[in-house]
Amino acid sequence: MKKTALIGAGAIAYCHARALKQLDVEICGVIDVNTDSARKLADACGTRVVSHLAEIAGELDMVHLCTPPSFRIDYARTAMEAGCHVFMEKPMAITPADGQILVNMAEANGVRLMVDFNHRFRAGFQELLRIVQSGEIGEVVNVFINRMGMLGGNAGTQHDTWRRKAGTVCGMSIESLSHDIDMVWQLLGPVASVRADVRGTFADAPAFDNNVNALLSMRNGAMGVLHASWSSHLKMSARGVVGTRGTVILEGDDLFDFNRLRLRTADMPHEHLIRLDDVYHFATCPSYLNANRYFLECQDKGEDGSASGRHALETLKISHAILESARTQTAIPL
Numbered sequence: 001m002k003k004t005a006l007i008g009a010g011a012i013a014y015c016h017a018r019a020l021k022q023l024d025v026e027i028c029g030v031i032d033v034n035t036d037s038a039r040k041l042a043d044a045c046g047t048r049v050v051s052h053l054a055e056i057a058g059e060l061d062m063v064h065l066c067t068p069p070s071f072r073i074d075y076a077r078t079a080m081e082a083g084c085h086v087f088m089e090k091p092m093a094i095t096p097a098d099g100q101i102l103v104n105m106a107e108a109n110g111v112r113l114m115v116d117f118n119h120r121f122r123a124g125f126q127e128l129l130r131i132v133q134s135g136e137i138g139e140v141v142n143v144f145i146n147r148m149g150m151l152g153g154n155a156g157t158q159h160d161t162w163r164r165k166a167g168t169v170c171g172m173s174i175e176s177l178s179h180d181i182d183m184v185w186q187l188l189g190p191v192a193s194v195r196a197d198v199r200g201t202f203a204d205a206p207a208f209d210n211n212v213n214a215l216l217s218m219r220n221g222a223m224g225v226l227h228a229s230w231s232s233h234l235k236m237s238a239r240g241v242v243g244t245r246g247t248v249i250l251e252g253d254d255l256f257d258f259n260r261l262r263l264r265t266a267d268m269p270h271e272h273l274i275r276l277d278d279v280y281h282f283a284t285c286p287s288y289l290n291a292n293r294y295f296l297e298c299q300d301k302g303e304d305g306s307a308s309g310r311h312a313l314e315t316l317k318i319s320h321a322i323l324e325s326a327r328t329q330t331a332i333p334l
């Protein structure tokens with residue numbers, strides 16, 4: 001039985017605790033600066049609260065880092081130097097410089113570093129990806145992601161959370177858009193340059209952005225658009241790919257819901273509408289199970305896999321290019 005520790009006992013840690021139980025991974029301890037939070041999760045997992053990772057790192061195969069992104073490096077160092085693989089939440093860090101430190105540490109210690117891009121493991125996105133990769137819609141010309149939600153509010157509306165506080169704030173372009181950047185990368189590969197506008201709606205938290213429009217030029221010649229809002233009073237999601245021989249759109253009724261897939265190729269007299277049941281319920285979404293299963297497989301194979309720290313660092317650089325483009329009103333090459 002493989003062993004891990006959960007570090008950061010907030011909302012997302014419960015998703016991983018559930019997944020790890022299903023995968024028969026033993027949770028040997030929970031660490032959190034908030035001892036009440038640590039106790040609550042430890043009780044839910046039937047394990048103990050641990051004060052310092054160094055106390056148990058030697059007995060673990062891996063750790064799960066579920067803290068806010070600015071508090072990962074010290075834990076990762078302790079874990080990796082003890083030979084543990086590290087699974088961490090997205091975004092891997094707030095700055096590319098910190099992301100690079102994490103990648104370097106994993107390579108120096110010969111351990112796997114994986115970042116939780118869970119939405120790419122969802123059935124709806126996997127079907128979109130399959131269609132694009134099969135060549136059914138021909139060569140990709142245009143990709144778009146349009147997702148809105150949170151009904152005018154979001155985690156950033158709570159003043160006392162890390163999402164909003166100076167020093168730990170990163171905003172939607174870095175935090176949540178990382179999923180969308182990862183999905184575009186899965187569909188089309190690397191981004192060549194970005195041109196973007198970014199806005200936040202909280203006057204007292206200027207670093208917290210919650211609206212992004214970004215134009216992407218892909219290295220393979222295709223073009224792309226990312227449109228995302230965390231402050232919309234209506235909810236929707238559409239992720240589509242226009243190819244030379246067909247078009248496919250994955251649609252949903254909330255920002256990460258995949259309710260239907262529409263496909264029409266040059267050979268089809270009418271579009272095909274495929275009903276999906278891939279609605280995103282945070283607490284029960286199977287994507288966390290799939291992401292953790294992939295992490296275990298990568299460990300067994302001794303491979304970094306496609307959700308590696310190195311890949312996550314590239315997505316983080318795209319988030320920063322989006323922010324820099326918005327600041328300078330210029331296109332930023334990558």
Ligand SMILES: NC(=O)c1ccc[n+]([C@@H]2O[C@H](COP(=O)([O-])OP(=O)(O)OC[C@H]3O[C@@H](n4cnc5c(N)ncnc54)[C@H](O)[C@@H]3O)[C@@H](O)[C@H]2O)c1
Nearest residue numbers: 008009010011012032033034037066067069071089090091
């Ligand atoms: N993949 C997804 O679908 C998804 C969804 C939500 C959140 N996330 C990511 O998960 C991470 C955490 O988000 P959350 O929503 O669970 O936040 P949260 O605020 O609910 O939980 C964070 C926890 O970390 C603890 N913490 C803070 N500093 C710490 C430190 N130095 N050491 C140990 N514990 C510390 C806090 O006390 C809190 O319990 C973020 O990176 C976020 O982007 C991912």
